Amino acid sequence: MLPRACFLLCMLLPVCAGTIAQTEDESRFTRYTRVDGLSGNTITSIVQDSIGYIWIGTDRGLDRFDGRFFQCYYPFAQEFPLPDNWISGISLRGREIIGSTPSGVFVFDFVTHRGRQLIVPCDSSIFYWTNNAWDALVDGTGHYVVSTFTGLYVFDTSGKLFRRYDFYRPSDVGRTEIWVGGPLYPLANGTILQYSDSGYCAYDPSTAQIDDAYELNHYAFRKAVTDGKGAPRVCLAGKSGQLFVINGDKNTLDLYDPRNGSVQSIPLPIPGSPGLGEAFFLNDSLLAIMGRVTGFYLLRYDASVHRLSLASPRLFEDKQCTRVFQDRDGRLWVGTKNGLYKENLSSPLFRVDDLSLQEPALKDFPIRTVSGDRTRLFVGLRNKGGVLVLDKASRKILRHIYPGPREDSCNNISFFYPYSRDTLWVGSQVGLFWLNLRDYRCGRVPLPPGLAWTHHENCLAILEDSRGIIWITFRKFNSLIHFDRSTREWGEVPLRENPLLRITFCISMAEDLQGNIWLAGDGLCRWNRTKGRVDTLIPYPPGMRLKNFMMIFDRDRDNHLWLLSPSNGIVRFNCTDGRMVLQKTDEDLGGGGSSPVIRGRIWMGGYSGIAAFDTRDNSIRTFTYADGLPMVPITTIRKGSWYDSREDRFYLGSLHQLISFIPDIPPTRQPPPVFLIDQITTSRGNYPADAGRIALPFAGNFAQLSFNAVHFSTPEEESFSYRVLPATDTSWHLLSSVRSVHFSNLSPGEYRIQVKLSAVDNRWPEQVKEVRLVVFPPFWARWWFVTLGILALAGGVYVFYRGRLRRIREKLVLDKKIAEYEMKALHAQMNPHFIFNALNSIREMILQDDNHNASRYLTRFARLIRLTLEHSRQTFITMRQNNEYLEGYLEMERLRFADFSYNIEVSGRINEDELRVAPMLIQPLVENAIWHGLKPKDGSGQLSIRFYLDNDQLVCEIEDNGIGIRESLRNKEHGQVPHRSMGIANIRQRIAVLNEKYKMNCQLHIQDRNDVDGRNGTLVTLVLPADEETPILHEHD
Structure with missing residues (x-):
């Protein structure tokens, strides 16, 4: 078994004493700690995703950095909980970040913000060791390979464990120290090597087999990765799948070829390489090698000739460095035990000289004014710092002069004025002094x-x-x-x-x-x-x-x-x-020194950098620390700066740093930040950031667009604004530090939400992102519901209308029937009246023994009775039928009254077969004319009946030459009327029924002819409607 202590010494940097003052190489870096939002100060790993975010693993969580803000992920975070606070390492594959922790592995999709955990199933007694992950990565087939304290484990794409190698079992807990795993090294042939306390293992994705004796079976490999004492050497995987080994015995970087077991040694241009630690390839040609305790080296690697050259001297030599990473812009990121360092890619526009590097005490004396001659610069200091004389070319301090005693206020310098070639006037807090530029003597101006x-x-x-x-x-x-x-x-x-x-x-x-x-x-x-x-x-x-x-x-x-x-x-x-x-x-124009008008521009110092104001178009261009300026304010206030017209160079002071530049704006513009919609949260849940169109219901709708910009040069120049279209106000609404917009209770419709990123000083072009938001109307406002509602309403109206129409028609029919019944009732009253009068006439003829006429009368009476019965079944009869009835009646009456004549005239405009009138309406008037007008008259009588059209009216005139209506009424009052008449009253009732029920304008006029033309007789005028739309005249039974 390889000595574990040696491996740990190579892999982990020990904790040592605190750091010393910032070195020169650190001055171009910006440091971030927990004070700036970093979750932890110990950096374990750094990667950059395809969007541009920098992801940092720390001892207290996972951070995402956009250049301005850190977003932290913790075990108890609501969005995605990590298995553990301590991030052992992170790697990147596509859209996924694979992270290792002491409690398992996590896989996080940085686009959808969703993740899952990979937990090795095991007995609870060994769970801590089995899931204490050293390293994790994705192989060529998309499977997750995990190295833990107990062995090697492979999960499929769904997160299910399907291969495992357990070096330790639950029975080993408490009996031996459980620690076998280590880093993973992917090779060009797809094989993944795992460092193990018992030797390297190998996993072949093509066969899904784990070889736990790979080191033992490959002698050349074992010889390459261990020294003569069997101690492990520091290894690193190349960007193209090579395996590099730092060989401290020979001070070389050995390239091992797994295909044939060959080793090629490349000399290391670093003295004392046995003191080296972990190494990282930053790109195909740049290599970072950590010092054993502090600092790191950058080496350039020429793969064509396999040669290494030192790219820089030892950097961060007083810092305990843990990781070095280079982003896509070539910027270095350095992880340490005490924070994260970001390299500021400076612009060649500004030259910044930190005078405190020559005299550390100058940090307490800000630069107040600057002047110079051909070869020297004169720097006036505040806080009783006196005057510095610098070599103009090298900025080396040549002399430090105090016009008076060290603690005297005369050492507070206000301005310089070149009085002559060898004399400089010096304005101080206590008056005016002179400075001899030859021997640097000084005194008060007399x-x-x-x-x-x-x-x-x-x-x-x-x-x-x-x-x-x-x-x-x-x-x-x-x-x-x-x-x-x-x-x-x-x-x-x-x-x-x-x-x-x-x-x-x-x-x-x-x-x-x-x-x-x-x-x-x-x-x-x-x-x-x-x-x-x-x-x-x-x-x-x-x-x-x-x-x-x-x-x-x-x-x-x-x-x-x-x-x-x-x-x-x-x-x-x-x-x-x-x-x-x-x-x-502008709120940032005050404070710093200013130049005269140089080529149409005035250069001035501000609180956050240097601004160039163009007097021709009033535009302002601002330069900040991202352009190479210090992150401190300009201290050469008012006229304290100096423009060297001979060399076309402008000088300002920024605390203890001297800034100089040629006052011309470079034509090149910075590349714009990466601008994106980061997340879309709605009442229906989260949508992917690239969702172009989002549909929401009306009830309880809300949407929050979180957007971001990834920019590591000048993030403070970012300005966000938004607007919603269509709208009457199309102007942009500026957002402060909030990087989200929220909308709720939106009215139905389609909205275009636009978010704009711009630079305060227009150092990059504007960018606009748009999301279309559709709020569906409520169901009662949708077309189908409105259509159904309209149809239902129309149906209801139609049903109501049809019902109403039916009831109206029924009422009309009922009214019509009632009218008909009333007409027939009145008609029926006329029939007995007519029969009564006719029978009286027949009786009178029989009593007078006029049997012949009585027989003729009775015959014609019978015919009239038949016609009367036929007409009584009809509401209306034609004019022809009416005139035939009148002819029959008049002929019958002439049998009784032989001394009268009659005539019936019908206008040629009248169609007797079409025009209809009510039956028994005219006959009673004719009867009255005979019985009450002609019969009482002495002599022969004349009866004229005329029908004609007057406009749209049918006029019936019944004229006789009898005694007249006035004399007839007088006879009636004296009881001299031999004939009982009910006809006129009946006719008036029938006319009233016609006018009321059928909306007819029927009129009856009875005039005494004596009132009209002075003759005897009566004129009866009956006016009936005769237009084609009158139902009474044209209704057919």
Whole structure:
């Protein structure tokens, strides 16, 4: 059995003392710990999935990192519980992450966020050891191969165990130390090797067989993986299935070929290789080898000639490194016992020199101002740090100068001004000093007694105008002094004679094209060169926040002053007409130093980096630590930075680090982040992230879209927004730090939910993701239910209508029958009346012994009785039938009254066979004309009956030349009427029935002819409807 201690020494890094200060190679890395959201500080493994996420195994869980946030998975996580906190290792296969823990193996699909656990079934007494997994991976057939403390186990694709090799049994518990498993090494031929305490085992996926004596049966292999004492050597699998072995005896990396058992030795370019630990291939040509205790080496591997070369000196030499990984962008990730380190891929735009690496004490002295000459740089420090003189090319510190005693405030440097080739004026917290650039002697600038107050005031700003006058301001209310180079005279601008000099403290100055001096502080004022006094005071314009101060960047060729107001933004001021315009608002524009206008741009330091403001289009481009800048603010505030126009290089300070660059924006843009919909949670459950269309019910609908961006360069530049279409408001709604949007109780319809990722400074193009969300209407609003409802309603309306129509028709039929019965009843009343009158006439003829006429009368009476009976069965008869009946009746009446004549006229427009009238309606009127009009008359009588059409009306006129209606009524009042008449009243009742039941406009008019034309007689007019739609006139029995 191989010595276990030796193997553990190779595989595990021991815990040792704490770390020392950060080394130079670590300065380009960002460190993450539990404070930043990492689940644990001990990193055990690192992989990157196909989306771009970095997955980190730690001693306290599994983490997913997108560049800004860590998402942690724990044993009791609701989404997917891990078997155990301690992640021994993780590997990647397709969409699955296979992880090993002391309590089993897990398989997690990072796309669907679903997983399962692989647990080896065993007796409970040995469960801990059997499922304490060392390593796990997927073979060529998709099966999961698991190495644990007790043996080797193979699970099929469904997670069911189908092959096992148990080196230990339950009976061994308590009798021996159970520890046999180790790492797995996949070979090019598909075989998977497992390190074992009793020697290497091999699993062949093609035969699904486990060879527990592989090392014993392959002598060349055993000789390659063990040293002369039988101790195991550190092995690593190559990216193409090779097996590499670190041979400490020969200081080589041996390449073992399992096909023929040959070994090829490659010299290691590392001194003292026996002290090496675990090794990892980062890609096909880059290899990382851990130090035995701390640090690691990067080696380049040329597979064509099998040669190794050292890519870098020992890195992280004071850190206990556990893993090294390289992502798809070539960025290094280093796992340690005390956190995760991410390499910042710096841009060549910036040069950053950490001066504290030369003098560690400089960490306590931030850089306040920078200046220089042809070969040297002068760095002014805060916190009484004095002045540094650097070699311009190498940034090596040449001299550290203190203008005064070490603890004196004169060592708080405010600005530099190159007074002459060999003299530098130095502004300090307690006045103005000179520095001899030849021998570095220094002293106070001599001033007249009237300006002795400056020895106790902080210098703020300095400017030399076009006429050689140097203007200097101090931290004294509205103070301004000047020095004339030509006369070497000092002067002060008195406040008493310049009442408009009211800007509190002047922190910056500029000269316009007319030679006037503009001073900026709490407002802006102008010293007029012509007038020799301050003649203009410009406070903040309306609409701007009246607080804080203004600082002048520079004056451009158009006589514009470019100002910075930390509370408002960048302001452009026209020195000619006095107009002030707010050009750009940004919360991160204050604080750092600024450049003059260089090729249309102003460069300035901010809280999170350096910004370039373009005066031509008001655009801003921001550069951060991802571009190579330190992750600390710029400290050369106001005019503390320096532009070297001779070399076209701009200098700023960031704490103890000196930054310089050529002030041009590189044309290349960073590749955009990976932007994706991470998860979709709805009332119907979770949907895959690539679901383009989601359907939800109406009741209780809700949807949450979780989205993310994977970006490791400048994640702080990410800006998320969303909108929902269609909508009246199509603008984007900005999201803060929340990376999800939630919708609930949506109305039925189809929605397009769009999420946009953009960069704050437009360093990458915008990306938009869209999910279509369909909310089905409730069942009562769906087409089939509406259709059924409409059909049911229509059916109900139809049934109601048909029922109503049936009842109306039944009522109409009933009313019609009632009307008919009433008509027939009235008709029936007319028949006895007519018969009664006829019988009276026959009786009278018999009494008068007029038997011949009585016989003729009786014959015609019988015929009329037959017609009467026929007509009584009908509601209406034709005009022809009516006129035949009238002819018969009149002929019968002429037998009794021989001295009258009659005539019946029918208009040619009347169709006598079609037009119908009620029976016994006209005959009583004719009868009354004979009996009450003609009979009482002396002499011959004349009766005329006329039928004609007047518009849509049938008019029947019955005219006689009798005594007239008025005389007839008078006779009736005196009881002189020999004939009893019921006809007129009956007719009026029948007309009323016709008008009410059949909606007919029947009218009966009886006029005395004497009232009409002065003649004797009566005119009876009966008006009946005669249009084709009148049912009374056209209804057939």
